[in-house]
Amino acid sequence: MRKIFGIFMTAVLISVYASASTESHSHAFMQKFVTTRLAVTGDIKNNLNLSVDDLKKFPMQEINMQPLTCQSGRKLKGLGKIKGVLLKDILEKANIISKNHNDVKKMIIIASASDGYKVIYSWSEVFNSPIGDGAMIFIEQNNKPLTDKEGRIAMVSSRDKRTGARHVRWLQKLEVKKIID
Numbered sequence: 001m002r003k004i005f006g007i008f009m010t011a012v013l014i015s016v017y018a019s020a021s022t023e024s025h026s027h028a029f030m031q032k033f034v035t036t037r038l039a040v041t042g043d044i045k046n047n048l049n050l051s052v053d054d055l056k057k058f059p060m061q062e063i064n065m066q067p068l069t070c071q072s073g074r075k076l077k078g079l080g081k082i083k084g085v086l087l088k089d090i091l092e093k094a095n096i097i098s099k100n101h102n103d104v105k106k107m108i109i110i111a112s113a114s115d116g117y118k119v120i121y122s123w124s125e126v127f128n129s130p131i132g133d134g135a136m137i138f139i140e141q142n143n144k145p146l147t148d149k150e151g152r153i154a155m156v157s158s159r160d161k162r163t164g165a166r167h168v169r170w171l172q173k174l175e176v177k178k179i180i181d
């Protein structure tokens, strides 16, 4: 009996220690990915390097997000009410270089995060489909600056079917690229 109790107490102590260390580890883990500026580069006339305050100078939009869904279909927590700038408004300011009439149709925008997570948009989605009205770089969540879990700057494509996939926390860079000739 005492032996069983001893094993039980050891298990309790191990699990308490493990959960405490995961907590602190995960916060430090998140902190190192937090980004405070967004670089915009590639096939554009104006390279940009935007702080949160710079982003606030663009027209601000608000979206009430439904719960996120992973690409696998798994339901996740929602983002709530988010506030930020549409991707297309940032790209208008960056001024995409298009020498020929058909160039833009071969372009993509790569949105990358500090942990290496990357997603792409096509120019046509952003400028010639309803997706563009919901592709947002956000800097506020429920009227507050973002927490370390999202970073100071994040992004989401709110009109996607499964919104988890193009939710990019710790957003760092947008790159415009013509991918075929």
Ligand SMILES: Nc1nc2c(c(=O)[nH]1)N[C@H]1C(S)=C(S)[C@@H](COP(=O)(O)O)O[C@H]1N2
Binding pocket: 068, 069, 070, 071, 076, 077, 113, 114, 115, 117, 164, 165, 166, 167, 168, 169, 170, 171
């Ligand atoms: N920077 C970054 N953003 C990311 C990911 C990631 O690994 N890194 N995972 C994505 C995936 S696959 C999903 S489903 C959602 C999960 O969002 P949640 O952790 O807020 O539930 O975030 C997305 N954003």
Ligand SMILES: [Mo]
Binding pocket: 069, 070, 071, 072, 164, 165
């Ligand atoms: Mo996901």
